[in-house]
Amino acid sequence: MVRLTSLSRSVAGSVVIVTGAASGMGRATAHLFADEGARVALLDVNDPEAVVGEIVAAGGEAAGWVLDVADPAAVEQVVAGVVQRFGGIDILVNNAGLVAPAGIGDDGWQAAWDRTLAVNVTGQALMVRAALPHLRRAAAPRIVNIASTEGLGATAGAGAYTASKHAVVGLTRSLAVELGREAITVNCICPGPIRTAMTAGIGEDDKAKFARRRVPLRRYAEPEEVAQMTLSLSLPAASYCTGVVLQVDGGLRVQNT
Template identity: 35%
Template sequence: MTMSFAGRFSGRSAVITGGASGIGLAVAQRIVEEGGRVCVWDRDPTQIEQAKAVIADLHGVTVDVADPVAVEQAARRTIDALGAVDILVTSAAITGPNMTTWDYPVEDWRRVIDININGVFFCNKALVPHMLERNYGRIVNIASIAGKEGNPNASAYSTSKAAVIGLTKSLGKELAKTKVTVNCVTPAAVRTAIFQQMSQQHIDFMLSKIPMARFGEVEEVAALISWIASEECSFTTAAVFDVSGGRATY
């Protein structure tokens, strides 16, 4: 059941990377339903159009978050379109292949790192100065329980998500005396289109690690992210929020 927080994001504008599908789309839907405006950044223009068909008045920018120049351009376009960006949710990510570290193709490794951590860095870097100028901001970087535990046969993904946690903690402390908070969320596996990038063996492994014996729902993760992205979450920064069905142990 989704609770209603009508007006919680009234007057606020958000950027959600990878926001045309999965967790990002669920967050976009909640923010719009609760009075906010959203621009999704996604590398697939077709998915952006499909998202616009689902969410009224949704804005979209086609961008590869692994390209720092494209990210800066997207930031300027979005600020021009929305007037401001108060919230950033970094949801864009890929899993990479499931194989041992010593067999991992170098190009696949680089692509996972480029999107999953460099992309988060580029997006944070592009929008923090704007948030500082406005004396307000909420950044929610989406990491993964894999970043805490290190999933076997997913070294690039696990490494990138551990790096997202580290970046979040560093940036959150740098901004701690400002009105800009930076936190991250570490979900266990949530059944989205990203499962298509994984082997069935790896999917079964992830499920076996969750005490609740089920995968998370995008709406459950979106509910947590929406609170962290709201004005209510004002005394928490550089923090890590688990949504793992009991899997997280620290």
């Protein structure tokens, strides 16, 4: 059958960097890209070799690096290693992040603020800077930054995290404007309540109560449901979509009460 359309929905053969890939949404994202035939570089402050092993055992192509994205020299070194291993970079998924709750008057506020902003915002910018020369040579270069619905609202006692996710939204929009002339798309995903390590400490009853009260779909999402949206924004066919802030939150942000 002759195709009637011209834009590709395949990432097969593409080189994809996923930060924070050792667990949660990053792990799911790495799995999904590998399932779709991409060659995946898994980066994490914790050793991602277990996830690399899962992908390779399933017939995918992957390699892992230990990386603190807040370390500029390490970022440059690891990105160079990815290019040496795979030959280039087509897609960058900035997923690494952390939450360190601390109220503005708490003794630990300064440390929480500094580390959260360093990882959640500066880390994304450092990854873009290091990957940019290689993305410029890609046929369909894509950057997807992971923020949060905290980037669209606020929760008491989480000022550092909330500020960092608002900053990711702003960084995404700025980079979309700056890099648009080079056909590099930059988009952002704002996950809502997801079953990850960040929410593992919340009891199941409390999760269910929150979901019934705040989420129209009345449940927490699985990490793959976010990963699927990340993949969609990374497709060659997503060529006219940039500067987008996509909520993956079960309708949380559109419900008034």
